[in-house]
Amino acid sequence: MSASTHFRPAGGFVGDVIPFEQDGTVWLYYLLDTRDPRRPLDREQGMPWAAVTTTDFATFTDRGVVLPSAGPGAEDFDCYTGSVVTDDDGLLHLFYTGHNPRIRTADGDVQVVCHATSAGDPAVWTRHPEWTFGALDGYAPEDWRDPFVFRTAPGEPWQLLLAARRADAPSRRSGLVARLVSDDLVHWRDAAPLWDPRRFIAQECPDVFQWGEHWYLVYSEFSDSFQTRYRIGDSPEGPWRAPEHDTVDGRAFYASKTVELDGERHFIGWIASKEGERDAGAWQWAGTMAVLRATQAPGGALSFGLPRSVVALYDDARDLRPELAPLDDADGAPGHGALDRYAAWLGPEVPAETLLVAEFDIAAGTQACGLLLRAGDDGEEAYALRLEPQRDRIVFDRWPRGTTGGEQWQIRGDVPHAVELERPVPLAPGRHTVEVHLDHDLCVVVVDDRVALSTRLYDRPSGRVGVFATDGEFELVRLEARLRS
Structure with a gap:
């Protein structure tokens, strides 16, 4: 069992996750990225599928590699994202993207749809290279990936969705969710695209599911920003409308797909690592597996929180409010006396693995307030989670943000917070709860x-926790550090 509630394999990183539920166990297949430093053409083995299983999204059993690279000469040298389904006879079908850097067109590497089957063991697969197929006429052969297979009801034809591009369109507007249909999961025929927004380069990792009266299309894009988004439809044909806020998370959480377990829908993706394991490093492809629990509003919009089983692990609560001390002559009561200034209150250092729960009762007109994480003893250097009621958003910030030189005025004051780490959230005056895992x-x-x-x-691997306010006030109703008992 993995000790962390976020799985990462020894010696590797988690790429796109492909969830599949069978008899109450969720198989979380993923692209195993070993960060091999050799050039692609120098490698003897490409990217495989590995897997972990879980029954609660809090504990994981590592199943190792389940679909290895087919070797240097195969179309599936690299085994990229796909999906798993069970047919009416109980046979499991695994669809995945095949890629080989040795197979190219003038415009780039070719991608194909590959197929494997299993008699019932989700860890044992037989390849069927005779069923492999590439892009149909009119589609770019370099982007023909992430096959997602589903059907709208038992007995209906199977549908296969693909992250694809039109061959004759400007690149940024060429991406669409292509669709094929089949009666036997082997022979596929072209059908009208599921979604053709003329907006993105590609809609990666498409996923469709029904929840009550609504249908959902989930995808990840890297045109406007690197994020997982979703659309809502009244039927599996769409039209696919955007909710007010259509993103699942921020920049770091990517390539999320979904699965239902025990009546709840979960989104599973990866939190990207950063180059050099530095805060200022560039975001990298792949990282550590992460899970969010979705809830549904009456109009179909989705909200996202921590899995219930993860929250339940942290059942040893410590009230931190009595341990908060003011900085720089701030008011003695945390959250008060900051009507025309910045004020902060620091508490103790908390362990590197903690669930913090804070409840703020925010006064009307407050410009900002929030939590300091892993702060130094004077509160100057810290990570900050800043609630901004005037903008109805939360942002992730850190100090120092960086400099362009050694002079005082060369602080990166032109960077208001960490790039792409902001999320819209209604912050009307009153109570708001912040959980920080x-x-x-x-x-x-x-x-x-x-x-x-x-x-x-x-x-900053360690440091103190604190709270702050800027030009306003709040009542600190609760501040707890929860540990595993």
């Missing part, structure tokens, strides 16, 4: 069990 260098923030923001904390 710290898992060593991982941080997952949830506001009001509604909005999630994930990131990495590399540079």
Whole structure:
């Protein structure tokens, strides 16, 4: 069993996750990224599928590699994202993207749809290279990936969705969710695209599911920003409308797909690592597995929070409010006396793995307030989760943000917070709850069990917790550090 509630394999990283539920156990297949430093053409083995299983999204059993690379000469040298389904006879079908850097067109590497089957063991697969197929006419052969297979009801034809591009369109507007249909999961025929928004380069990792009267299309994009988004439809044909806030998380959480377990829908993706394991490092592809629990509003919009089983693990609560001390002559009562200034209150150091729960009763007109994480003794250097009621958003910030030189005025004051780490959330005056799941260098923030923001904390592995206010006030109703008992 994995000790962390966020799985990462020894010696590797988690890429795109492909969830599949069987008899109450969720198989979380994933692309195993070993970060092999050799050039692709120098490698003898490409990317495999590995897997972990879980029954609660809090504990995981590592199943190792389940679909290895087919070797240097195969179309599936690299085994990329796909899906798993069970047919009416109980046979399991695994669809995945095949890629080989040795097979190219003038415009890039070719991607194909590959197929494997299993008699029932989700860890044992037989390849069927005779069923492999590439892009149909009119589609770019370099982007023909992430096959997602489903059907709208038993007995209906199977549908296969693909992250694809039109061959004759400008690149940024060429991405669409292509669709094929089949009666036997082997022979596929072209059908009208499921969604053609003329907006993105590609809609990666498409996923469709029904929840009550609504249908959902989930996808990840890297055109406007690196994020997982969703759309809502009244039928499996769409039209696919955007909710007011259509993102699942921020920049760090990517390539999420979904699965239902025990009546609840969960989104599983990865929190990206950063180059050099530094806060200022560039985001990398792949990282550590992460899970969010979705809830549904009456109009179909989704909210996101921590899995219930993860929260239940942290059942040893410590009230931190009595341990908060003011900084710089702040008012003695945390949250008060900051009507025309910045004020902060620091508490104790908390373990690297902690669930912090804070409840703020925010006064009208407050510009900002929030939590300091892993702060120094004077509160100057810290990570900050800043609630901004005037903008109805939460942002992740850190100080120092960086400099362009050694002079005082060369502080990166032009960077208001960590790039792409902001999330819209309604912050009307009144009570708001912030959960912060710290898992060593991982941080997952949830506001009001509604909005999630994930990131990495590399540079400061430890430090004190605190609260702050800017030009306003709040009542600190609760501040707890919860540990595993």
